[in-house]
Amino acid sequence: MDSAPSRRPLSTAHGARPLPAPFGGAPRPLHVLIVGWEFPPSHTGGLGVHCFELCQELTRLGHRVTFLSPTGGPFTPVAGVTFRHPGEKTGGRAPEFPPAYWAGGTADSPFTDSTDGYNSWVSELKTTDPFDVIHVHDWFGTVGAIALARRLHVPLIMTVHSTEYDRSLGHPWDHILHREELGIQAATRVIAVSRHLRQQLIDRYRAKPSKVRVIYNAVRPSERLERIDPEKRIVLYVGRLAMMKGVDTFLRAAAQVVPSFADVLFVIAGEGPEYERLIQLAAKLGIGDRVMFLGKVSEEEREVLLAGASVFVLPSVVEPFGIAALEAMAAGVPTIVSKTSGVAEMSQGTVFKVDFWDVNEFASRISELLEYPTLRATMGDQGRWAALREGWPERARETLFVYLDAMRAAGVRP
């Protein structure tokens, strides 16, 4: 999206750095209500990070954000963001919720009950704040957000980070699907995190193409550690251990790489329902001694892992975006992703793209990166450039333009 007008430097004296345009190109500060689900420090997927960064950049531009959460936190504080959650007034504890993305649960399971509780609280939200837009992320809060938007006469924006079709590998839970459909149909504007996902929303959810925008995720240039040269060469996977992540392909490819490289170690960081099955698979493939399962790692640990990794692999069967791969690129690690991932779309040709089922090709690409140091170095450098070329400030501005667009479409003057 073209954000040129907001980047126009203001007149500055003495060559000082130009200030960002006030409100990022909006005519006045907006008050944004985000109907969220997870938020740092506790989050399991890209959704929490996305919401956090969005909150930070929007408030930095001078906008106000109220973030609704199903739980009472803790929340990493962001200046200018008000957090609200069920039970806030009574002082009672908010109900416990299972992590967002674990598959499972039935229409009458506790999981659904708790989202129902959240939704009814959202729909009846007591507020006197003049919100300009309501922005809901994924299906969890759609029902409540739709009702609230109608009650307050405010346009609704929905960001889809992933779909139930994808999370369930084609066996969606009807009640979740239904909530996704409701949100996508009711929202004035829908944001998808990749072109691939946008097309899915159009094909599977009958979203009107004219209202679906693509806004990619981004990564923050961290205080990057110097690259570490570990004793063994490391091929890294970081992410949840779920079916849709294709970690078994990673292991099968590893089994083909291991015979050619005596000093390579495959490291899997993350937890999930596939954990035990994957350990068994590694043993069955005879590479138990060449694969390390680290379980859940902290952010600091992940940075260390990235600083020492020779290759990063994202073998997902389905991956609406794949922020872990973008983080690897930003850390200068040459990266291999499956062709269908959203990150493949924005990588500017600096990653290897492989069909998610093609074990031989994954093995070959890993081997090539291990074997040819010049390839590793060049791809690492160029990948970092591609990953950091645009960041969350650009993404937040793009989101802001969608808000303004939605307000105009809803007949509200921004």
Add this chain to the structure above:
Amino acid sequence: MLYLHLHQPWRLARFRFLDLGSGKPYFDVDRNLSIFKGIAQRSYRPALDRLQQALEEFPEFRFSLSVTGTFFEQARLAAPDVIDRLRSLYRTGRVAFLAETYYHSLAFLLPPPELSEEVALHREMLDKEFGAKAKALRMTELAYSDDLARFAEAERFRGMLAEGWEGALHGQPATYPYCAAPAPTVALLLRHYPLSDDVGFRFSSTGWSEFPLTADKYARWLAATPGEVVGLFMDFETFGEHHQARTGILEFLSALPGEVHRHPHLGWATVEEAMEIPPRASLSVPYTMSWADQNRDLGAWLGNDLQRSAFEAAKKVGVLARRAQDPAILTDWRRLLTSDHFYYMYVSGHGADQGVHEYFSSYESPYDAYANYMNALTDLRRRALDRLGVPILK
């Protein structure tokens, strides 16, 4: 002076790391031939036919061609009629063939005698297939340097082609014949790059201020160009492939000889004829110059780490491949020296030339190109070592 270059590389198949030692062929013959057939249909046949007609219609019309060995091999398999057309052009006596490396390779950067052998292979091919004895030499991608002039002299060539690049001309016009400073018997004919690129690059750009370019306008530009000889050097695929037939490029080609004829002081010459004009001065080019990209150097092939590392690796494998005394190994190695493979590994991301590179690339990215190339080369190295009876160490 019109000179057209005919070349197709043997593109590699996807040769995976896991394919090492499998005996899988490196080159995807079917894919190369199907690409060739497509270009033959769109460019080679129609443009060669038009050139033939022009020769029949205008007795003064003449031009020069170069045909690489890898082009010839593919033409023989994919479209033998293209070779017949070339032979028929040559029989008119008004078409000259130039010598070059058989493999359109970077052999000029390798230790002797590789370059001399590859040029000899190409001369043999011209002689055997067309009965042509080439008197002029053009190097891959119009590479030229003082060293190459010395080489041309040693190989008894009368002249060479080079880019008419200001950096080498020191204020002198490109529209005169020169001779090589270190080898004065070697005539130098220079490419007039603005006029060549008007046709080669700009012909179909609707955003160009001179669009559309007509043969009549172009002939007027030629007539208004001071000097003795204007070198219009371009890829043959300019006609029908880079610019598709619907742009009117083929009609342009047909009409050009007639339009030039209307200017009494203009005439046509082959490279061999132009070489006989006395040189205006001698030129010294102490570095290697080419016709590619903004810098006219070897940056398009050896400008980044990937390219240099691949070429260095190829050089080393060459020592083994030559020593192995196995024609199949030597041929595969030489096909891997074809400049196109290195061109595919170009990385810029920001520069103006990236678009041109992507257009010509058969890979999704330079990294794909590099990895694939290195796999094939690694496999070749193992074959050569095997042949030499050396145990393979990883």
